[in-house]
Amino acid sequence: MNLERIKPHFPWLTLLALALLVGIANPSFLVPSSLLSLVADIVPLFIMALGMTFAIYIGGIDLSVQQLANMVTVIATVYLAQFGASVAVICILAGLLFGAVSGYVTNRLYVPSFVSTLAMGFIALSVAKYLSGQRALYMDATLRDANFGWMFGNTAGVPHELVIAVFLLALAWFLQKKTTFGRALKAIGSGEPAAVASGLNVVRVKVLAFAVSGAFAAIAGLMFSVKLSGGDANLANGFLLLAIVAVLVGGTPLTGGVGGVINTAVGTLIVMVIRAAMVYVEISATQQQMIFGVVLIIAIALTIDRSKMQIVK
């Protein structure tokens, strides 16, 4: 067994090692029911990271996701009474639209995605503030339960959020692995000039990738809004950096073409374990952030596959 062969397995091995470490420090961490509930709680973040994977997979980044989710919490809360469950469609369409515009600005106006998506995020934030009247809004409990109650709860001990997450992961995996779109993404991520010279409509695929990212961010926002039973222009704050971290720790580097949605699932779980470790291992409040950073460096150092990176920028 040589190093090169186990390299691709480093992300989940890291996850396992971390989980075991926390479990040794505090065995109650490994109780299945509590693990399941911990995993269920990170689902909105996971869904956002899942979408972000598409942007990072083609070598870009999507910094608008958090603000899109903010906007969607507001849209969902404001229009739930009016549209019922179909507000979900509006939310996802809004996410798609903003993502597509990000993609267009990036690929047609040649604004680097780092800036274009950040700027689109500002625009989404404005929309959220405007729609919410700059207030925290809450959903009518009966309406929420009638329309979206199915999102939460348990069936046979399995939280519904987890089912949704697995479904979306399967969907994203299918998109990435089994469709022409996913193949085109891989080609663009690994070698954009060759994709162009093969006659792929590279711009369209890239715009679509950002649109997918936006749509997933919208789903994350919707779920979060339903979970919290409300919405405001700051509700999803704190998602962005963690979503990026989840993708990167999973082993999808910013260079593109490597990794994918399964990696992101692992990465999100790593983030979850590190975060839960703070509580389980009883790290003091002021030290948590520093320790999070250090563990993050170690995790990234372990998980990224450097073999496909010629130069490390």
Add this chain to the structure above:
Amino acid sequence: MYGLRKVEKYFPGVHALRRVDFHVNRGEIVGLVGENGAGKSTLMKVIYGAYQPDAGGIFIDDKEVRFQNPRQAMENGIGMVFQEQSLIPNLTVMENIFLGYERQFVNFGVINWNAFAEAAKKQLAKVKLDIDPATITSELSFAQRQLVDLAKVLTIEDRIEGDLVILLDEPTSVLAREEVELLFGLVRGLTKRASFIFVSHRIDEVLDLSDRIYVMKDGAIVDVVNHDEVNVDSIQHKMVGREIDTEYYREQKQKPYNASEVLLSFDNVSLGTRYKDISFELHPGEVLCLVGTEGSGREAILRTVFGLEAPDSGTVTIKNEQVWHFTAEGGVWRGVGYVPRERKIEGIVGGMNVYENMTLSQMQNFSRAGTLLESNEKAFAREWIERLGIKTPSENKDCGGLSGGNQQKVVLAKWRSGGSDIILLDHPTRGLDIGAKEDVYEMIREMCDAGVGILLVADTLEEAIGLSHTILVIKDGEFQKRFDGTPGSKPSLYDLLHHMI
């Protein structure tokens, strides 16, 4: 004075250098010839310190030395003029010349730009280049950059007391004739100070310049000949392992094309400064070769046909339909296939496997409602792997790990299998070994037989002559002359050169 003794070099699965003995005398110009893949570039990398030999040693004046990196080699008087130029485009000429050695112009941490420019001017004078050293490098012509690169290497002269060895890696491949002459003049003039190792696949030039010639094949030195006793045929024979003749380019398989049909026509097409008023017609079964120097506009024409560039004026007609919107997607849809020069960058996607590469341009044929039918893809890839004799363990192998020839076959398979009947070949044999080249030539003939029209930019003039039905000479973006390439009445090298330059 400088020598390698019994040097061996291994890479995973490859014995790249086999007991190489090699030496250069003071003031000597040594030629190094060999086909691509013969081990020339590995040998050079050992010489200038990028690789360390696995066995054997490097000696300077009979003292054994070991270089950890190119910089150490440089400090021992060994410099390299790269084939892929080593100038950084966003820096000024002078910065490039003294890159890594700026310290001499620094007083108390401050760069003295005047002294810098002065010194750079002196270096440029050595290569007889009269340009402002503060020019941004990307604004120079290709040939100018080549000379700047030489000037850069010649800075070793001022840094090192002792003897110099300068490697020239294919320095002439993109130069016009006069520029080659200028370069040779310079090199001869500099032998008072330095020895040269001149690497090229253009044997005539190597013969012209070198005092002694090493011939490499399969990682070993197969012959060393002195300038006076050279026999071109024997060198070629040793390099290739067999005779180069009409057989080589499959001339006997060249059949007349179908002149009554037109696949592609250009009518007074112009694109900015790249080319101007170009007209031609491509017929089924025809190999039409565009000949010219680097930057003469050949590639731009190819890219226009494919749809990567939109012309400013003129009419492009493909299969009797005028092209209005130039996109690569449209090009593929019209049946145009493009085999780019930069195979590893534009030809194949490294990191994707063989079948993924083959179907990349025609995914619609292997999908239903956007969902890929992978088993179909794989079966299809296996069929073409067999048909073209692609050497790969399986269709799941990463394309980036294949040899150049097999990569090129994958690219060709991609287009042929997709039913493209206008194939654009940009340096299709660049960097391939003999066997792979012959395979490519064979495929070109087969495609012609199948009624495909081929627009070719050849790697060498010999190749252009050997393969083509029609040759168009282009210079500075303008059409010069049309030659007929029917076997028996093919133009000579000289005919073409005369109009190229």
Add this chain to the structure above:
Amino acid sequence: MTDSTMMLPSVSRLLSRERLVRWAPILVLGLLVLFFPFFEWLMDFLEGKGHAYLFDSRFFSIRNAARIGIAASPGLMVAVGVTFIILMGSIDLSMEGTVSVCAVLFAFVFLAWGATLASWAWLAVPLALVVGAAMGFVNGLVHIWLKIPSFMASLAMGFVGTGLALILTGGDRIRIEDELFRSLLTERIFNFPVMVYVAFFFLLVAWFIQSRTTLGRNFYAVGGGEELAHASGLNVERVRLMGFTLAGVFFAVGALLAVGRIGIAETATGNNFLFISITTVVVGGTALWGGIGGVWNTLVGVLIVNVINNGMIVIGLPAFFQDGVLGILVILAVALSVNRRSTSFVK
């Protein structure tokens, strides 16, 4: 040579086009500076209190220029620091942590050693710069030694920095009340407070480093072609390490100005620098893929963003629109300054 006469006019045409693109950020800045007074004038005019367009403009006044200057100074220093990194084609996301640590350590030491610049406490200033350098150095080490792309390495180091600042302060804010130190803000020379001159001085230092030192030129070499630079014998890793260290020093200067501006050092001193500093660098016309741009571009970018932020409030744009308008203007500014000819694709 192949440069025939027919190539010459076209080359100059290309040059002028490139020149236009190069000056685009400054044109955008100019337009903005003219636009906000115009809007101001229009609003007044509609209210029936017309005023002379630029002459009576509240926006277009020295006083407001000074206000923009104060708002921009710390951000400019941080952005200049990260400019060096971006010139190399890398990125640094650790500035929030570094700024916080520098600010907090500076404040602690400053207070401990005499609490006024007139005492030995002035040593806290160079100390802060050293701390910034050390933070940058460690950041660079993590990136280079562990071969982690700078995006990830610096992101994680940012967490570490903020966490370190938090451990140091335990969450407290530290007041710096020394009048001498606060003269950064309160003392004015030719209508501008001292901190603006300090920022300008360090901008000149950065420009000097960029244009007159080997290190500065090597940033461009690494950004223009890392492998080529390496093949030419450049110690690329050393250049990178120096770059991150230098960036840390400028982050520290930004931290000092930020403390000087509000008289408070805290864990939150570094907040909000991350995205805005990189945005300003890009808006100024420095390419994220490296090799193009420089500190003057960054000055223009910082001014553009600060002029927008200030102008939006001055013309009375409703608060909830402000983020969106900033977003749109940023996209426009960057889109205008991109040379589409030389850009094959953007990520």
Add this chain to the structure above:
Amino acid sequence: MSFIKKFIEQETINRRDLLFASAYGLGAVAATGLMGPGMARAAFSDPTVAWSYRNRTNPYWNEIVSGGEAFVESLGKPKSFLTHLINEGSSEKSLADVKALLSKTSGELALAIDANDAPNARPVVEACAQVGAYVSTLWNKTDDLHPWDFGDNYVSHMTWSDEGPAEQTARILLEAMGGKGGVVHLGGIASNNPAIERLNGLKNALKDYPNVELLDAQPADWDTQKARDVMASFLTRYGSEITGVHCANDTIAYGVLEALRAEGIEGMPVTAYDGNPQAVKHVGNGELLVTVFTNPHWGGGITAALAYYAAIGAFKPSEEPREHREFYGPTIQVLPEDAAKFKAEYIDSVPTYDWTDFWGPSNGQIEYK
């Protein structure tokens, strides 16, 4: 009229009631014991005590935490007994951390929390109720969420009615302006409840001062640096029209003071809110007109205490009247003349509170509009 005096008097009265309260508390323990196993998980012998709050970079939260720590010390435990959950302004992290802690402690938890954003309060409370933990909330919750809908587990909610005190500060400000001129308001994060209420307070006061114009109100996100930038821009836009500044909290006021200082503007009346030590100092030396002390130390301690004593069964929340489940916290205005005394009483030495006097200093039941 000194507000301080009034407050002290009130405290004294409260101390008198204290005896009753503790007696009551003991009685409750006994009662629970009698009820025995009939109540599922009614009481824990030694629940974990946790405080979940936004961050450690704001002095306000540090005060809250110090109260929580003082409370656990009153139980004879070390400060470190208090578990800290910091959400860094992320509702997602807030909820995830709470859930993790619930799992870890198997629900044996007394939680005090500010849910970061109003909508987040509901899932937090629901999660606690589900596993039988006890939770008390502070500041953020939506109006449709009430402790009495969750039996005993949602012990209490405390917030501050900011509209009234903010109106008071505004009146002081408007008086100081001489009842004319222009005022600007710098608010908190626009969707935060206190930010909205504090602006409303100003607007209410303005109704009685027709000659004062509200020139502008912009959010400064509780952030000193942003407040400084916004104030500088205000100065450009309105210049000398501004004769008074109303700030939504102390940290914003600091930024405003610095913006004014940069311009060399002195004597501009500025009001603040929260009563942080630094702000009190500014009030003392006349730079600030007034700030409002909300006694976060007490708030932090009592919120944890409520959750804790409910968790050990010392009292049964569901038997308490509604004004004991949703109530306003205390507010004290700090004016220049009070500043020195206030500083001596509350800042230089932290008063020791009786953490079983749950509702003593509180300020009546929460009213919804």
